[in-house]
Amino acid sequence: xxxxxxxxxxxxxxxxxxxxxxxxxxxxxxxxxxxxxxxxxxxxxxxxxxxxxxxxxxxxxxxxxxxxxxxxxxxxxxxxxxxxxxxxxxxxxxxxxxxxxxxxxxxxxxxxxxxxxxxxxxxxxxxxxxxxxxxxxxxxxxxxxxxxxxxxxxxxxxxxxxxxxxxxxxxxxxxxxxxxxxxxxxxxxxxxxxxxxxxxxxxxxxxxxxxxxxxxxxxxxxxxxxxxxxxxxxxxxxxxxxxxxxxxxxxxxxxxxxxxxxx
Amino acid sequence: xxxxxxxxxxxxxxxxxxxxxxxxxxxxxxxxxxxxxxxxxxxxxxxxxxxxxxxxxxxxxxxxxxxxxxxxxxxxxxxxxxxxxxxxxxxxxxxxxxxxxxxxxxxxxxxxxxxxxxxxxxxxxxxxxxxxxxxxxxxxxxxxxxxxxxxxxxxxxxxxxxxxxxxxxxxxxxxxxxxxxxxxxxxxxxxxxxxxxxxxxxxxxxxxxxxxxxxxxxxxxxxxxxxxxxxxxxxxxxxxxxxxxxxxxxxxxxxxxxxxxxxxxxxxxxxxxxxxxxxxxxxxxxxxxxxxxxxxxxxxxxxxxxxxxxxxxxxxxxxxxxxxxxxxxxxxxxxxxxxxxxxxxxxxxxxxxxxxxxxxxxxxxxxxxxxxxxxxx
Numbered sequence: 001x002x003x004x005x006x007x008x009x010x011x012x013x014x015x016x017x018x019x020x021x022x023x024x025x026x027x028x029x030x031x032x033x034x035x036x037x038x039x040x041x042x043x044x045x046x047x048x049x050x051x052x053x054x055x056x057x058x059x060x061x062x063x064x065x066x067x068x069x070x071x072x073x074x075x076x077x078x079x080x081x082x083x084x085x086x087x088x089x090x091x092x093x094x095x096x097x098x099x100x101x102x103x104x105x106x107x108x109x110x111x112x113x114x115x116x117x118x119x120x121x122x123x124x125x126x127x128x129x130x131x132x133x134x135x136x137x138x139x140x141x142x143x144x145x146x147x148x149x150x151x152x153x154x155x156x157x158x159x160x161x162x163x164x165x166x167x168x169x170x171x172x173x174x175x176x177x178x179x180x181x182x183x184x185x186x187x188x189x190x191x192x193x194x195x196x197x198x199x200x201x202x203x204x205x206x207x208x209x210x211x212x213x214x215x216x217x218x219x220x221x222x223x224x225x226x227x228x229x230x231x232x233x234x235x236x237x238x239x240x241x242x243x244x245x246x247x248x249x250x251x252x253x254x255x256x257x258x259x260x261x262x263x
Numbered sequence: 264x265x266x267x268x269x270x271x272x273x274x275x276x277x278x279x280x281x282x283x284x285x286x287x288x289x290x291x292x293x294x295x296x297x298x299x300x301x302x303x304x305x306x307x308x309x310x311x312x313x314x315x316x317x318x319x320x321x322x323x324x325x326x327x328x329x330x331x332x333x334x335x336x337x338x339x340x341x342x343x344x345x346x347x348x349x350x351x352x353x354x355x356x357x358x359x360x361x362x363x364x365x366x367x368x369x370x371x372x373x374x375x376x377x378x379x380x381x382x383x384x385x386x387x388x389x390x391x392x393x394x395x396x397x398x399x400x401x402x403x404x405x406x407x408x409x410x411x412x413x414x415x416x417x418x419x420x421x422x423x424x425x426x427x428x429x430x431x432x433x434x435x436x437x438x439x440x441x442x443x444x445x446x447x448x449x450x451x452x453x454x455x456x457x458x459x460x461x462x463x464x465x466x467x468x469x470x471x472x473x474x475x476x477x478x479x480x481x482x483x484x485x486x487x488x489x490x491x492x493x494x495x496x497x498x499x500x501x502x503x504x505x506x507x508x509x510x511x512x513x514x515x516x517x518x519x520x521x522x523x524x525x526x527x528x529x530x531x532x533x534x535x536x537x538x539x540x541x542x543x544x545x546x547x548x549x550x551x552x553x554x555x556x557x558x559x560x561x562x563x564x565x566x567x568x569x570x571x572x573x574x575x576x577x578x579x580x581x582x583x584x585x586x587x588x589x590x591x592x593x594x595x596x597x598x599x600x601x602x603x604x605x606x607x608x609x610x611x612x613x614x615x616x617x618x619x620x621x622x623x624x625x626x627x628x629x630x631x632x633x634x635x636x637x638x639x640x
Contacts, residue, residue: 234638
């Protein structure tokens with residue numbers, strides 16, 4: 001059994017020093033890996049990335065991240081990825097990594113992803129160049145994700161994205177903005193790539209639990225959705241048996257909707 | 264009981280066809296009109312609206328076709344039975360006479376495969392909301408109807424004609440707060456085309472940024488949705504082609520109602536704290552905004568300012584502008600940012616009362632939380 005700690009959208013700013021470090025250190029002995037689902041910074045500034053780096057430096061567990069749209073805002077995403085990498089974070093973008101957890105191999109494939117919408121209400125690769133570029137960016141992200149999943153040789157695959165692969169975990173957001181919150185192409189890639197769990201952020205007003213059409217459990221780990229510092233998931237062979245501390249998943253979406261007020 | 268709707272529909276069609284054949288002007292009303300316009304299907308009562316002078320002849324032709332007239336004690340309707348099904352012939356709903364104009368405003372619609380005039384959605388809501396009273400004010404029944412028909416309704420007209428009823432006002436308030444209908448202070452975009460200028464939008468450098476735009480939409484809440492709904496209403500009316508509403512009469516009132524001088528705060532009481540602190544002279548690209556803009560644009564731009572200003576840099580804040588007053592809600596990481604929210608808003612929209620409901624995120628660590636591990640199997 002492997003314990004996955006995950007949170008997205010921590011949005012650290014230059015003045016956020018000291019806020020996330022205690023969370024990371026508190027995971028010692030409680031989780032085997034920490035996944036960050038993008039939007040680690042507020043404005044995509046390298047100075048903010050330095051704050052993130054300082055908070056996760058010396059983490060008692062491997063830290064794996066994808067970037068989010070905020071981390072791209074300052075056109076410094078490469079620099080930000082470099083700063084995080086320098087602090088020991090594995091930053092994924094169309095790539096994957098394997099963590100050895102007591103002999104079990106946990107594979108994580110990550111991509112930022114993009115919007116585009118969900119089957120029946122999605123953008124098409126058609127029309128103006130900008131529209132085509134928008135949809136193609138999504139399709140490319142999905143293709144890279146599937147490639148990264150395919151490349152994994154491991155016991156359990158996690159797909160880590162910033163944007164949402166399914167609308168289930170967007171419930172609570174206004175339906176009109178779903179196409180800006182995620183894309184079904186990501187879910188397609190997760191299904192095809194044999195993911196066992198999908199984690200994403202981005203939708204602050206969404207809800208935590210969902211599933212792809214192929215049955216991959218999807219969790220929206222955006223910090224405001226969780227309403228707690230991070231989520232912990234037990235995965236892997238025998239997880240169902242060993243997960244004695246598991247909090248019963250609530251079937252009522254109202255619980256998720258009620259928890260985060262504001263964003 | 265399962266057959267009840269079917270029986271009701273059969274009676275409905277029978278009465279409608281009989282009245283049509285007799286050339287008696289009428290409109291389908293009541294909950295079946297709502298059903299015809301997309302609302303929930305009723306389980307009892309079929310209502311038709313007729314002018315009082317046409318009622319005797321209607322009763323006569325219906326009786327001739329086998330229905331059984333009943334003369335009820337109420338003075339605002341009469342009833343006929345079709346077997347077990349009771350059909351109301353209403354000539355004074357909520358104390359107002361059914362008029363020729365009202366019947367002309369109705370839309371010819373296919374109701375369970377029979378074409379018949381269906382009461383105009385705006386008229387329908389006027390009646391429905393005015394029928395709410397102390398012993399009958401269950402919004403649980405009204406809200407689904409608003410959801411079902413909202414884009415077919417001229418809500419400003421409904422507001423005006425139901426202004427005397429506190430129950431109608433309450434229903435409309437709830438609907439507006441739920442973002443189902445436009446807010447009361449709504450000024451149609453089309454009414455002042457010259458005023459819409461997205462000054463801040465032009466300054467935005469990153470067109471791909473998802474969140475600010477989206478969250479602005481979310482922040483505007485009902486404003487944005489309400490407006491587009493209203494737009495749809497107009498479109499819908501045109502598209503339907505059956506709205507024979509005398510536009511001069513209503514449109515005129517409508518226009519007057521909405522000719523508010525841009526930028527003037529329509530006499531709102533200063534019930535909330537006015538933020539007057541201006542901490543610094545605004546930098547060039549963060550100048551004061553065009554306060555003449557519609558509230559929803561203001562809300563969107565203020566939202567963006569909060570996202571873009573490094574002092575706050577929060578995209579998740581919800582900004583609502585109503586009646587010129589600014590409400591901001593959400594969570595920021597530090598108290599300094601919380602206070603900066605007020606500063607940024609004061610600089611961007613000086614003089615506007617601001618209610619700062621922003622809270623500071625708790626700093627719990629995992630260690631503080633009870634063990635909560637979900638097992639993915």
